[in-house]
Amino acid sequence: MVQLCSIEQAVDDVLARLPAHIHMGMPLGLGKPNLFVNALYRRIAKLPERALTIYTALALGRPTMGDGLQKRFLEPFIERVFGDYPELDFLADLHTDSLPANIRVQQFFMQPGSLLHSASAQQDYVSSNYSHAARDINAAGLNLVAQLVASSTEHPDRLSLSCNPDITLDLLPMIEKRREAGETILVVGQVHADLPYMPGDAELGMDAFDYLIDAKDSTTLFSTPNMPVGFQDHFIGLHASTLVRDGGTLQIGIGSMGDALTAALLARQADNEAYRLLLTDLDVYQWAPLISHEGGVAPFARGLYGCSEMFVNGLLVLADAGIIRRKVYPDVATQAQANAGTLDDAAQPDGVSIHGGFFLGPRSFYQRLQEMTHTKRLEFNMTRISYINELYGQEELKRLQRLDARFINSAITVTLLGAGVADQLEDGRVLSGVGGQYNFVAQGHALEGARSILILRSWRESAGEVSSNIVWEYGHCTIPRHLRDIVITEYGIADLRGQTDAKVIEALLNITDSRFQNDLIEQAQKAGKLPKDFQLDPRFADNTPQRLKAIQARHHRLFPEYPLGTDFTDEERDLLRALNWLKSKFKLTEILELGKAALDAPEPEAFPKHLERMRLDKPEGLKEDLYQRLLLAGLQATAH
Template sequence: MHLSSIDQAVEQVLSRLPTHIHMGLPLGLGKPNAFVNALYARIRELPERRLTIYTALSLGRPALGDGLQQRLLEPFVERVFGDYEELHYLADLRNDSLPPNIRVEQFFMQPGSLLASESAQQDYVSSNYSHAARDINAKGLNLIAQLVAATPERPVHLSLACNPDITLDLLPMVERRRAAGETILMLGQVHAQLPYMPGDAELPMDAFDLLLDEAEQRQLFSTPNMPVTIQDHCIGLHASSLVRDGGTLQIGIGAMGDAVAAALLARQSDNVAYRAALDGLGAGTTQALIEREGGLAPFEQGLYGCSEMFVNGLLALAEAGVLRRAVDDRGVILHGGFFLGPQAFYQRLRDMPLEQRARFAMTGINFVNELYGDEQLKRRQRQDARFINTVFGMTLLGAGVADQLEDGRVLSGVGGQYNFVAQGHALEGGRSILLLRSWREAGGEVSSNIFWNYGHCTIPRHLRDIVVTEYGIADLRGQTDSEVIARLLAVCDARFQQSLIVQAKNAGKLAEDFQLDRRFADNTPQRLAAVQAQHPQLFPEYPMGTDFTVEEQDLLRALNWLKSKFKLSEALELGKATLEAPEPQGYERHLARMQLDQPQGLKEALYQRLLLAGLAAT
């Protein structure tokens, strides 16, 4: 049924579905926000009705914060996100003010955004991505709503585009329930900016019970590329040496994923510098592993992408000819479940001819994230697979922490990480690679991200495989506990090695006479900075491009430095920073961008001095 307005769609849903509406929404980009907001508004005024929303990754503009952060972010957010329509339930979720007749269950959250929300934390569902369709269906799903794409080249079809992931997995379950007499509606809302992805993501128009083609449409949500640090680039360089020509690649979103893509591009186009940088980083200590599992030469056969998320870095690798190993007669070089990225990413997909877009096969998440079903085909396609994911912590015995804090609060979710780690072990020639920044700094306090133990893990230590930090590669597969400890100590920052050794010895997991090889005592940021200085072209701050202006890049760097070095609530430390600040000359454009070129009052004068201190330091 074609509908001319969102109000009509809401009326149809209310009249055709029972009192309790169980609505499934795609994760990330594919939510039809305008329809969701309209239905949410109606049901909150109808206490006799109930609505449960099942979804993941509910996207919202970043919080502006206050002070200097707000001055930087407010104009940037307005420029980049434009008229993107926020999800109304997300604001209420953040404030713990959902109506009593509405619940939101998510299996993945926008990282760190809902730590303070009791309702979000209590209604989080810990499921593997590949199990989400099963779990949502079991809850009584009776409405699927999502954005779709259209093209004149395929007049009787629509594309699930950015999100065939769970919807394709749900459809067989839905058909079985419909055959048993249940009413389950499928609503699609066409969005003109959404790239039409052919292949498995296509459905006939009549697959949709309700179809909206709104004339007025808001901007798609985008994820601006963030800075890639020295730590990230070093991690990316090490990880790239484990990727075998002719193999399979999975990477995720974020700075470390961008760093891996940038390193693979350098391996292809600037191989002499690439090898020299790795030599400077000490890759010689794992030369045998690199020769056995990866390589340093440019790619002759190319790679095939098998990644739940089709990210900007994978598109850049395809454009450079690195991602080019076709796995079927249709010329498919990547299978993905969903995509999300900056506006330029969507534009590059829209600009491609449809037959070129077909090389990026968007499909069901069970195809990408599991080996079950078409297993022999998948095993042939996924040769020498390298599944590269990130963690924020690692125990010294090899357990990875990626989704949840020690106190139980969920940062993000398991998503598909476990799926790919398991595949890394199940596939012949496959490896799971976990990326980790070995240390972090906040408020002037430096701490290790490798610790003796932690109250929670995402990847259990019996699935330990390869761990990469900025200091090198630790191959943990099949090793004894004492050898795992020794290998992780070798990629740990030198400032924390001795205290960790003491803890391991106290637990009886290291021999009393154990001593770490002295060469690893040089695991310091200073050594990495020296390598960067020798090969600056391999350390671009925004290798995948950026939405930040030149001044904003400088300002973001300065604010990140201030955040890392100072507890901004402590007056003495603030005073020290302001005393050391330079004069405004040379920073006039930066100060004007932050409306601090003519500070009014003591507070703005303090802001100006702090900002100048950060700019001078970075």
Template structure:
């Protein structure tokens, strides 16, 4: 690469799983040691092992990380980026960050590129990218072919642009690194081997693939998923975002299909069918899926595969001439090891039903628009936000102070599509409240200093307390709908703010029906049906003891300022005896505490285990 490329190397790497880490590290080290050369990396979602934020987290994470990630090669540039130690001759520009991981990295924040996923190929081509490198898969049954596997997303959109520049005389390299564990995906993801100017395949990479373990789904998320699932129409189209709320939606759709009576009981205990009867009848449904859904999602999440195997995703769509029909179009995938294993085990003819393709096809409506409109009927684009204003603007990527949590990704693309497709709806899932270090706050606010989805594109917002249909409503109606799904502990303050701004009449009063939006009501309402709401609906990489510890650490993080000794002391007063949880303490290296500090950690863990014990149904 260095011999063929003169001057600066402007290298494009796929987001997420498809990065050839060892090649990237070798190039990074070589250029770091030679200040006469320059390197700019264009990428997204640079994946690194999770880092502990406290001593207790480290005790939990270290054994788990070692077991899960094995010999996964860490990215050298990510290590230096986290420390703010990139050399002067190397720059990293990302359009999506591993969520929350680089909030305090000045180089990452300064060189973040804010753009829609569907515009990335255009933008990095305009920056003069002169090399592209990614992991690829090989299948002995397909001689002369390779698969872009987990990441055809940007590559397929970028290649025609690079070809034009090559024809104009520019030197541009396409580099592939064969990975033996990467699933071989056919269809658009399959390319000719001679596409690559340089191919590393002697032998292929065998290192552990990066994986994302399924995280627990709590009652708050399960309730959100249940409400949202009733808006999905049989025979329609489904896009699901990343995270535990997406897993909760998947879980609810699986219950709807496998135990429809139990599903109805859950909706009724949440008062969902009575509160939202008209909307559900008009735009959703609560019956089993007989026609099936077609998936159109930038990320093939494990939940979509689970839905396909359960018969929920089964509506195949007509592809372009000469191509087989598929039940899903996706741009990239990332998930647990069991998910990769399932894809590796699937016969090639079964994999043909998964259409991994360019992100320009998935996230855009234009280009092949007639075909897409026919495919994407009754589309439900379901994503998450961490804040929504009373006027319906969504926040999902950036804090008020400008620091980026993650990125816009494709969320705006899908929201815009929902407004353009006949029968389409955008659904933003939102936890109505949060608790951090013992402080409660509302995620529904009067205003916020940044928006990802502007209020003129507001559509449907779902919290654990219900559904707010905002489309076409005036501002006062939107505010009332948002108040109806807000936590009751914050409703009065929000009403005052809206009235002070002149957006609600002075005589306005919220219906008493929505004045009992409390976690206690949800816990009581679902008590007899908790067995239908699994903590890990899509499988789990944690042992049983680790699940208990994960809940305990989550409770401690939400309740305590771990830097304050007084708070720590209060938490340990009612902790049970060590004999109650010997295996858990051993797992944390606290079975025989050495000194006062470890004794305090032991008491904290015991207090957390007691407080967070999962209740029986």
């Protein structure tokens, strides 16, 4: 029977009942009970005779303040959006490589880019597919599970794993088997007052927990504010939207490229004429055979089914818009009827339009789920990650559900032979982790009618230097080239499946920025992978930002900067645009360059509210005066 107790009582009992070395597992992302974890962490840090190993992923922390202009921008925003969110004590110590000697933290996925310079985080990273995480954590000797949960007055005898049934539901049978063999393994839960109660597979009886913290956590839930969607991302989303097939299945990830795809699908559904005119102007129909065979550009008559390890905000927006509405069912016979078109969906109470493993999103996402009726939430089934990320186990049912699946994931680099890079730098340092990307790429090949689509920006700019994200070679890959399928950049679509190396190279050159095409052609020819007389198709010789920006200007209504809404004020949107421009153009350490930029700045009267927001309306001293002039230059350069 579950025991209600305070956080300190739970810590006392955990220390009393478990051996000297505690192996604690926590969910990926949002579902960590930070208050309990911090209490246990602090206690064990003072007990050198004890040891603690934490197994988790995506430990969430507020954005790093930095200094200068970045700090002035972030400080008020972080206070407003993140409020009293309790930071994880171990995360702060990871950043400074100052974990206590008796505590280790192993993650299989990290907040992207946040721990590149942490030796302890890098050394204790576990490279593992998301679908293997439960297996690996259990094998490491897990003896404590700690999880944030949701409660409902309508279901007083049950709790919901809400945002994170993903690994826990896979772990529980393993834990039960070990308990039957005599091992002591404890499960601690804490209810969060604002966590949406997700019914369905995520619901558990109270007896699944050994301890339940008696005081609800009412601190601010961690959120991921929607970031601006730039022109590159919008064009990537437009191309990808043409490959999504009506009546099919959709998986997308978090971030601005996923938001751009959502925006394009919304336009395809609700503003189809304008959407098609834009596609014509973009000359997308040079890929007409592929689009006709794999996707479409018409509004969705049958709708989509969402099957995604992460239930992202974009999927919820698509569901609210009536695009994600194709329901799937938990048994083969009913699903076969649905596929044949002989099922009355309205008469079936157990239809699901989205399967998700975990969720994390902006504040509006949590609020929307909270406001839904219980019946509506039943359509979004949060479940075990093994169900979503793998085909084995109920394979016949999954194949019937996952019709014409499009698994759309982002990469940071693609090699000219088709390998994808998403998780790690070539020096070995991990940016994030493989997560479930391999799982979905593999499904893209294993499922009939499915495609795996990697999306990336063809180029990047940092401190005034422009580089190609399509390269001849790279010292690491997340997705090996033998699993290449479709790659999309802002310049178009490369269908690589079943192609020779020369054809793969040509297809990727066609979607490469024209500033880098000649060098890449030379490298491929030098390696003997392209004929010496190879000539780039003239249609792709004008792959330039200028051409895309001209198209954007002609169809500006279909390029919203924040298609899914934002937590930023009007002034903050302008400031963010200006700060990103400064970061892309200059190295802030090069004072001479910065001074040159400041010479082109307008007078302060042009942007009074923006300067006030950054506390630069009355600069004091040379440094603040330079900050003001730089900011004004950025605001002028990026003004709409």
